[in-house]
Amino acid sequence: MTDSVAVVGGGAVGVTAARELAARGADVTLFERGDIASESTGRAAGICYDAFAGRTDAAVAARAMNRFRELAAETRFSFRExxxxxxxxxxxxxxxxxxxxxxxxxxxxxxxxxxxxxxxxxxxxxxxxxxxxxxxxxxxxxACADPAEYAAVVAERAADAGATIRTDTEVGVTSDPAVVTSDGTVDFDAVLVAAGAHARPLLAEAGVAVPIxxxxxxxxxxxxxxxxxxxxxxxxxxxxxxxxxxxxxxxxxxxxxxxxxxxxxxxxxxxxxxxxxxxxxxxxxxxxxxxxxxxxxxxxxxxxxxTPDRDPLVGEVEPELFVAAGWHGHGFMRAPALGRTVAGEILGDDGIAAFDPTRFDGDEQFPVVEGMTVE
Ligand SMILES: Cc1cc2nc3c(=O)[nH]c(=O)nc-3n(C[C@H](O)[C@H](O)[C@H](O)COP(=O)(O)OP(=O)(O)OC[C@H]3O[C@@H](n4cnc5c(N)ncnc54)[C@H](O)[C@@H]3O)c2cc1C
CATH class of the missing domain: 3.30.9.10 (D-Amino Acid Oxidase, subunit A, domain 2)
Structure with missing residues (x-):
């Protein structure tokens, strides 16, 4: 059983994972260097759809849409069809x-x-x-939504479920796994890096190369x-x-x-x-x-x-060190599903094989392809 989990990043993905982990009984601390949703999530357009042709993507999107609707029914979160x-x-x-x-x-x-x-x-x-x-x-x-509102609502639910939310707290990570704060190094049973564009440099500090x-x-x-x-x-x-x-x-x-x-x-x-x-x-x-x-x-x-193959990196990169990043402009609409997926992996559930972050060496050279492209 994984008892203590650090989640690094308070965007849509990190708060979703933190909420799921706390709801399933883990002792969760979320570290966010700014405010909740202060990076990509707070800048996103909030477009959500399930129009994917790939089996995995379509299933993930369908789950995410259902979760958005459930959240809208249960909270002030607004999900406009x-x-x-x-x-x-x-x-x-x-x-x-x-x-x-x-x-x-x-x-x-x-x-x-x-x-x-x-x-x-x-x-x-x-x-x-x-x-x-x-x-x-x-x-x-x-549908359309306000991504910052989603993150705020889910962060509140994570806190209600027992998670500690530490904003204005920039951290580093090590492969032990541990989190390095200005007060010192704190060991956790598992660490999730949900740090968006900072995922690569943050994991590099821990000696892990990811192609993001x-x-x-x-x-x-x-x-x-x-x-x-x-x-x-x-x-x-x-x-x-x-x-x-x-x-x-x-x-x-x-x-x-x-x-x-x-x-x-x-x-x-x-x-x-x-x-x-x-x-x-x-x-x-x-x-x-x-x-x-x-x-x-x-x-x-x-x-x-x-990422090189336009699929995200979701899963374990070193024992008990996890990543969830690489969304190609589709991270908000998939956060309710994939934030939960990675939380489940931390707690021992199966992940999504196609998104296994160890499928790459980490030093791949690749062109950036925007996610909405139809080709
Ligand atoms: C203009 C724009 C429009 C977009 N439109 C859409 C859209 O319509 N639909 C859609 O699905 N997606 C959209 N996206 C993409 C979407 O914003 C992202 O895929 C999604 O928000 C990623 O969420 P995240 O939680 O992974 O990352 P982020 O929201 O970036 O969260 C990562 C968090 O980690 C924190 N962090 C980083 N380093 C550290 C550290 N060392 N210590 C502590 N905290 C740290 C950051 O401060 C940040 O808050 C858009 C993006 C942009 C920029």
Whole structure:
């Protein structure tokens, strides 16, 4: 029996794992160097869906969606059901073909997704620009949430279940396993590194190499527009950006920089070019009769994490030292499932073989591929 567990990181994944561990009787301490959700989780767009073609991904997503709904029924957490549309525009036959090919595979996995032509899309979603759409798909089992709210609610539940939550506490880890605080080294029966973009440097301190790259992405929320809350979530595969309703306006995500960033040295403010481009992207996404926003309310950058095979690293890397990271921009929507999975592994349950972090040597060279891509 694992008695004492340290969870390093108070993002969506760390708080989920901490809550599960505490609920199952472990003595849990969560260490977060800032506030809960102060890194990627607090910067995420909060788009959730189950539209995955792979068996494991589809099953994980279905579990996560169920957990989100249960949490929304039990707490103040708000989970707004909202279809997720993705599409390719005329002239982008490669991505159009990829969408046509992936939708039947998602349906084989039991996902509630449909392929739509431009006319179907216009009929279903009259607020979207559809004239130059080559093909679209819609996932009906999809929603939007506030990731920071999720993390706050789950951290409270973890504390209610007996976990100690230590914010403003930066720690190091060793392979003993132990956690190194400013007051000294504390041994634990198990340590989970759920430190997002910091997972690689943190594990490197413990002598463990994991192939995780941190890449920079950007987002912006516009001022409110009439009918803004009624928009679906949209991923434009040809333009490689997404939009979702947020606070009565539109959230746009794009500005991906596909290179490895130092998680302690990157620009957290959005680039001017991204901001200008984002307003144009809204313009091309909306039907002509939908009001455009006058300007934007806020814009920011954040880090996502990539792995060589685009699957996350979830499991044990050294005896009783665990990692959960490498989400390719899908870490929030999968946190309710995979945070629990890694907690279960710590307590002796089976993990997910495809996500076993020891499948890599740790020194792999690989390009960063953004997670929403249809190819
Ligand atoms: C702009 C943007 C939009 C996104 N949109 C979506 C989306 O729509 N849907 C989706 O599913 N995902 C989205 N993502 C991805 C999502 O944010 C992440 O995959 C997810 O939040 C990862 O959660 P996490 O708990 O692993 O990491 P994080 O939220 O980064 O949490 C890790 C925590 O560890 C802490 N930490 C690090 N080092 C230490 C240390 N030494 N000691 C103590 N604490 C430490 C950090 O402070 C941080 O709070 C988006 C990301 C960005 C940036």
């Amino acid at each position: 909202r279809p997720y549309v993705w599409l390719a525009r005329d002239g982008d036959e490669r991505k159009a073909e990829a969408i046509r090919e992936q939708v039947p595979r998602m349906r084989e996995r039991g996902r509630n997704v449909d392929l739509l032509d431009a006319a179907d899309l216009r009929a279903e979603f009259p607020t979207l620009a559809t004239d130059d759409v080559a093909v679209a798909a819609v996932a009906w089992d999809a 790259k941190a890449y920079r992405v950007q987002a912006l929320v516009t001022e409110p527009i009439p009918g803004g809350e009624g928009l679906p979530t949209l991923y434009d595969a040809s333009g490689e950006f997404y939009v979702r309703p947020r606070d009565g306006g539109v959230l746009v995500g794009d500005g991906v920089e596909r290179r490895d960033f130092d998680p302690d040295d990157w620009d957290r403010t959005a680039d001017d070019a991204f901001v200008e481009g984002a307003l144009e992207r809204i313009d091309v996404s909306l039907a002509p009769d939908v009001d455009r926003p006058d300007g934007f309310d806020r814009a920011w950058a954040g880090l996502c994490t990539a």
